[in-house]
Amino acid sequence: MNTENINNKQPRKRATNFSEAEKIRLIDFVSHFKHILENKNSDMVNLKEKDKYWKKIEQMFNSSSSSTEFRSSEVLKSCWDNNLYSILNGQYEDVLNNDLSAYTIKAVSNGDNLEEIVHKDIIKNDTHLLWLQTGIASLLYFGQCNWTGPCIDKNIDWLASRRSEALKELSLHDECNINVQKPELLWLSKKIFSNLELQLKYKSCIWWLFRANLLHQCVLDENLGILFEETENLIVQISGLRILEDLLCKLLFNLEVARFYLYHRRTQSSERYLECAQNVAGLTLSLEGAMGKRTKYQQEEKAQLYLKVEINKDIFPSINCEDMPKSVNLDDELRLERIEFSECKEETQLGMLEEAVILAKYVQLQLCQPKHKLTDEEIKPYLTRVIENTRNWSLKMTSLCHRCSLESDDKRTVERSMMQAESLLNDYNNGEASVARRMDLFFASGMKPIWTLKEKWANVMFSLGLVKGALQVFIELGLSEDAIVCYHTLNLKHKAAEIIQQELSKRPTVKLWCLLGDATGDVDHYETAWKLSEGKSSRVQRHWGFYHFAKKDYVKAVPHLKLSVELNNIQELVWFRLGYAALQTEDWKLAATAYRRYCALEQSSFEAWNNLAKAYIKLGDKPRAWKSLQDAIKCNYDRWEVWDNLMVVSVDLGHFSEVIRCYHRILDLRGNYSDIQVLQILVDAIINNINDADGNTASRLLQSSLTLFGRITSSTTNSPDIWRMYAQLTALRKTDVDAEKAAQYLQQAHRAAVSNPNWPRSEDTIQNVLELCRHLAQAYLRCITDIAIVKKRKMLGSAKLSLQAVVKKVKEQERSNENIDEQLAKVEEYLAIITNELEQIKLTQ
Numbered sequence: 001m002n003t004e005n006i007n008n009k010q011p012r013k014r015a016t017n018f019s020e021a022e023k024i025r026l027i028d029f030v031s032h033f034k035h036i037l038e039n040k041n042s043d044m045v046n047l048k049e050k051d052k053y054w055k056k057i058e059q060m061f062n063s064s065s066s067s068t069e070f071r072s073s074e075v076l077k078s079c080w081d082n083n084l085y086s087i088l089n090g091q092y093e094d095v096l097n098n099d100l101s102a103y104t105i106k107a108v109s110n111g112d113n114l115e116e117i118v119h120k121d122i123i124k125n126d127t128h129l130l131w132l133q134t135g136i137a138s139l140l141y142f143g144q145c146n147w148t149g150p151c152i153d154k155n156i157d158w159l160a161s162r163r164s165e166a167l168k169e170l171s172l173h174d175e176c177n178i179n180v181q182k183p184e185l186l187w188l189s190k191k192i193f194s195n196l197e198l199q200l201k202y203k204s205c206i207w208w209l210f211r212a213n214l215l216h217q218c219v220l221d222e223n224l225g226i227l228f229e230e231t232e233n234l235i236v237q238i239s240g241l242r243i244l245e246d247l248l249c250k251l252l253f254n255l256e257v258a259r260f261y262l263y264h265r266r267t268q269s270s271e272r273y274l275e276c277a278q279n280v281a282g283l284t285l286s287l288e289g290a291m292g293k294r295t296k297y298q299q300e301e302k303a304q305l306y307l308k309v310e311i312n313k314d315i316f317p318s319i320n321c322e323d324m325p326k327s328v329n330l331d332d333e334l335r336l337e338r339i340e341f342s343e344c345k346e347e348t349q350l351g352m353l354e355e356a357v358i359l360a361k362y363v364q365l366q367l368c369q370p371k372h373k374l375t376d377e378e379i380k381p382y383l384t385r386v387i388e389n390t391r392n393w394s395l396k397m398t399s400l401c402h403r404c405s406l407e408s409d410d411k412r413t414v415e416r417s418m419m420q421a422e423s424l425l426n427d428y429n430n431g432e433a434s435v436a437r438r439m440d441l442f443f444a445s446g447m448k449p450i451w452t453l454k455e456k457w458a459n460v461m462f463s464l465g466l467v468k469g470a471l472q473v474f475i476e477l478g479l480s481e482d483a484i485v486c487y488h489t490l491n492l493k494h495k496a497a498e499i500i501q502q503e504l505s506k507r508p509t510v511k512l513w514c515l516l517g518d519a520t521g522d523v524d525h526y527e528t529a530w531k532l533s534e535g536k537s538s539r540v541q542r543h544w545g546f547y548h549f550a551k552k553d554y555v556k557a558v559p560h561l562k563l564s565v566e567l568n569n570i571q572e573l574v575w576f577r578l579g580y581a582a583l584q585t586e587d588w589k590l591a592a593t594a595y596r597r598y599c600a601l602e603q604s605s606f607e608a609w610n611n612l613a614k615a616y617i618k619l620g621d622k623p624r625a626w627k628s629l630q631d632a633i634k635c636n637y638d639r640w641e642v643w644d645n646l647m648v649v650s651v652d653l654g655h656f657s658e659v660i661r662c663y664h665r666i667l668d669l670r671g672n673y674s675d676i677q678v679l680q681i682l683v684d685a686i687i688n689n690i691n692d693a694d695g696n697t698a699s700r701l702l703q704s705s706l707t708l709f710g711r712i713t714s715s716t717t718n719s720p721d722i723w724r725m726y727a728q729l730t731a732l733r734k735t736d737v738d739a740e741k742a743a744q745y746l747q748q749a750h751r752a753a754v755s756n757p758n759w760p761r762s763e764d765t766i767q768n769v770l771e772l773c774r775h776l777a778q779a780y781l782r783c784i785t786d787i788a789i790v791k792k793r794k795m796l797g798s799a800k801l802s803l804q805a806v807v808k809k810v811k812e813q814e815r816s817n818e819n820i821d822e823q824l825a826k827v828e829e830y831l832a833i834i835t836n837e838l839e840q841i842k843l844t845q
Contacts, residue, residue: 083133090435092141095133096156101125105158111165114191118198128201135192135205139212140439142185146219146449148394148438149428151181159184170216172224173536174568175511178478179451180219186212203241207253210234211443214260218449221511222539223264225569231260248316251280251353255444258360262446264570265602267368274360281354282313285361287381292341295334304339307381309348309358318351319440320391323432325400327387328420332412338388352392356444359386359399363446370604370635376406393438394445400424401453408460418464421457428453451477462486475499480515508532514543523547538568546577554581558590565597572601579611591615599631606636610645617649625649640669651681654693660704664711672715674722679712683725687732705729713748723749724772727779736783743779743795750776750802760809763817770823773806777830784837793841796834803831 086094107117121127145151166187170176176183192198193209213231217223235257244250254277261270278285289303330337350358362382369375383406386399404421407413427433428450458473459482471486480503484496500516510529517525526544533540545560561578565571579594595612602608609632616625629646636642647662659682666673685698686705692698709726716722727745730738750772759765780799784792810824 083130083137087133087137087140088436090140090144090439092137092144092435093152093154093156095137096141096159099130100134109158109161111162114162114188115195118192118195122195122197128198131192131195131198132202132205132208135189135198136208138185138192139189139208139215142182142189143215143439143442144435145181145185146215146451147447148397148435148442149450150431150435151429151450155182156185159188162187170219172220172226173533174220174222174224174539175509175537176219177221177449177451178509179449183219186215186219190216204243206234206237206241207243210238210260211256214256214263214443217263222568223570228264228570235260247280248353251277251316251357252444254280255353255356255360258364259444259446262360262363262367265367265572267364268603270360270364271368274357274364277357278361281316281357282311283354283357284310284312285358285382286310287378290341290343290345292339292343294336294339296336297334301342304341305377305381306339306341306345307358307385308345309350309354309385311348311350311354315349315351316353318353318392319437321393321396321433321437321440323434323437324391324393325396325427326423327400328416328423330413330416335412338384347389350389352390352395352441353444355386355390355392355395356441358382359395359402360444360446362386362402368604380406392440392445393433394440394442394447397424397427398445398447401448401456404453404456404460408456408463414460414464418457418460421453421460424453425450425457455479455482458482462489478503480512481518484515484519510537510540514540517543517547521547536567538564538571538574540564541567542571542574545574549577549581552584554584557581558585558587562590565594569597570601572598575601576605576608579608579615583611583615586618588615588618592619599628603631604635606632606639606642609635610642613645613649622649622652626653626655637665638669640666640673643669644675647675647678651678654685654691656682656685656692656698656701657704660701660708663708667711667715674712674716674719676719676721679709679722679725683728687728699732702729702732717748718752718755720749720753720768720772723752724775727775731779739779739783743776743783746772746776746779747798747802754806754809760813763820766810766813766820767823769806770810770820770827773803773827774823774830777803777827777834781830781833781837789841789844793838796838796841800831800834800838803827803834807831 083095083099086092101121104117104121108114118131122131160182163182163184166184167176170183170187190209190212193205193212195205199205199209210231213227213234217227217231220227238244238253244253254273258270258273258277261267261273286308287305288308290306291301292304293301294304359382362379365379365382366375369379383399383402386395387403390396390399400420401424404417404424407417407420454473454477458470458477458479461467461473462470462482462485467486467489471483471490474480474482474486480500483499487495487499497516497519500512500519504512504516510533513525513529513532517523517529523544526540526547529537529540529543541560541564545557545564548554548557548560558578558581561574561581564574565578575594575598579591579598582588582591582594592612592615595608595615598608599605599612609628613625613628613632616622616628626646626649629642629649632642633639633646643662643665647659647666650656650658650662659678663673663675663678682701682705685692686702689697689699706726706729709722709729712722713726723745727742727749730745731742750769753759753765753769753772756765759769777799780795784795787795807824807828810820
């Protein structure tokens with residue numbers, strides 16, 4: 001670089017303010033100047049001057065100096081060129097139009113290979129810094145046009161001619177969202193940041209490529225596995241950079257990575273990075289209660305949740321935006337605008353980076369918990385804290401968008417949700433807030449593209465019955481599926497296919513042909529879309545498979561769904577439906593694979609875990625089925641069917657303590673429930689003292705099993721099998737009291753068995769009753785020793801009456817079953833013993 005130019009070149013405009021986030025953007029520029037200042041061959045300044053300049057740069061970036069000191073530094077005036085000021089002021093167009101050579105611009109306009117243009121220019125002219133500046137300006141300009149606003153209609157003339165090529169390359173065999181503006185800017189930045197020479201010169205170039213990938217995924221209609229894997233590889237590379245030794249850089253990077261995983265709903269992967277960010281920020285977050293009111297006419301205060309924030313270090317320097325997105329008032333006749341706390345709560349002062357951590361934590365908690373109003377109430381304090389306190393434009397915009405979604409399902413807040421979305425759209429379009437301030441923490445904020453806000457606005461309008469207004473927005477956004485629903489609501493079904501045909505006449509796309517196939521039910525349209533995609537679109541196969549799936553033609557659906565996930569392996573719904581279709585066609589191996597992949601992507605679906613367990617059971621892999629069912633109950637603790645499945649598999653595997661836990665939970669959910677087969681296996685295991693799956697003896701579960709049977713018999717009083725098993729377990733305690741209880745339980749079993757007048761008509765029930773009589777007689781005879789004569793006579797008399805009635809009924813039946821005859825003879829023997837005992841009692845009196 002010509003050192004004379006650095007000293008003499010005057011900036012066109014000065015940046016109004018520099019935030020800490022902006023300092024991060026300049027790390028590579030500082031590295032560049034350090035290289036010059038420390039170069040002994042440089043005649044830029046003498047050695048003393050070099051040392052003075054470098055110390056000033058170090059002081060700027062390592063101290064907590066104010067933005068005023070940062071702005072007025074002489075180093076800025078003497079060392080930093082025009083591009084730097086343009087980037088910091090949000091004047092990205094100036095960087096893109098003013099500094100590339102005429103030859104380079106002409107080569108790009110002519111359609112030459114962009115990678116070769118960048119590489120040759122860097123090697124030949126040593127323009128590393130210029131291309132880095134161009135890439136950063138291009139990416140931020142793309143973010144302005146599609147995220148932060150205000151959008152500028154004017155194109156970059158020398159780049160606009162490559163728009164169709166950019167769209168094709170960015171689509172990755174599927175399609176970009178039709179609402180994306182100036183995609184050539186993203187395309188250019190990715191080409192620049194992917195240059196290996198530039199990555200070697202400026203290490204954080206990889207970080208910028210990571211950021212470009214974040215935006216790239218957001219503009220695609222599909223989440224693509226190939227882009228996800230590429231971005232994960234970049235995360236590994238960035239993690240090894242020395243730039244992360246700076247705490248601010250470390251915090252920012254962990255926030256951005258957490259946002260990447262949250263976008264893909266990988267809550268477990270995001271948790272590690274978010275926890276690291278929280279530790280670097282020194283934040284401790286906890287929900288606590290304080291007395292307060294939330295309605296206008298509330299007389300008695302109740303405990304209300306709020307977020308308590310503690311910080312164990314100084315906050316990172318922050319900068320405020322003067323013109324913030326506006327929060328629309330609730331204006332409800334009942335609810336207060338915000339909770340009125342009577343207790344004084346100490347509010348910890350936070351900066352925008354700390355607030356970004358809290359907002360990311362809100363999103364993570366929302367994704368990893370079941371969707372429920374109670375969940376919303378628990379996590380809302382995180383969102384409220386950011387909305388009410390932040391002075392960062394991106395965080396305010398994003399947090400208000402989250403509140404729109406949260407309030408869209410509540411009849412008391414849905415109107416504010418609609419008005420808030422409309423207000424945010426106005427904030428996007430107006431130019432009150434500067435571009436530079438809008439861009440602060442943009443990549444760490446989790447902000448969605450502007451068309452997602454418009455779609456949210458239209459959905460709320462539709463829910464309020466404003467169908468025509470919603471239809472207009474859906475058509476504008478190219479959301480044909482939603483437009484079709486609107487036409488159906490308006491009884492204009494013929495318009496659904498017409499609108500798609502009109503769009504096809506303008507520009508045929510894979511998505512439109514798929515939607516036409518959905519609307520008309522003609523599979524030839526899917527074939528046309530498949531040919532148009534050159535056999536590479538996962539969307540086509542998904543629509544095709546869903547068409548057959550809806551008709552319950554699972555045999556035809558499976559090949560299309562399978563091919564779709566082969567082309568793009570991070571489609572949750574496709575994996576789920578492929579698993580179900582495979583279950584229906586009894587392809588257990590494919591079903592297990594599909595549900596396993598789905599559960600890896602979406603871990604909160606109990607249906608998926610339950611069906612995965614079913615597939616494993618069919619494959620004979622019960623240990624894996626047991627683990628899958630454990631995950632299923634974590635997702636839904638209140639489905640008794642899942643507990644029942646877990647109980648059955650636990651019995652098979654010998655997890656007897658788990659059997660008891662499952663049975664208790666089923667009783668909690670159903671109140672009255674009995675599974676004789678499971679209980680019999682449990683009782684036999686305890687009686688025979690066999691080892692469970694963990695090698696422990698089952699006899700240790702005797703007391704917990706008795707507690708379970710006590711609970712079962714309190715609601716199920718007419719089951720002879722349950723009373724019999726209860727008696728068997730009670731007798732194991734081998735005390736006089738328990739022996740007497742066992743006899744009583746057997747008497748209850750006998751009463752339940754003979755309560756049905758039709759029991760003598762079945763040979764099976766006759767055998768069961770006779771066996772029960774034999775056990776009853778044995779139990780009474782065991783407990784009549786060493787007891788009072790009166791009590792002994794009463795017990796034996798009861799036993800005699802029970803046995804006599806059964807013997808009489810059995811003898812009245814015609815039969816030719818030797819087993820029954822044998823059992824009847826044994827019962828008669830016991831009856832004779834009992835009768836003899838009663839006679840002996842009479843003689844002694």
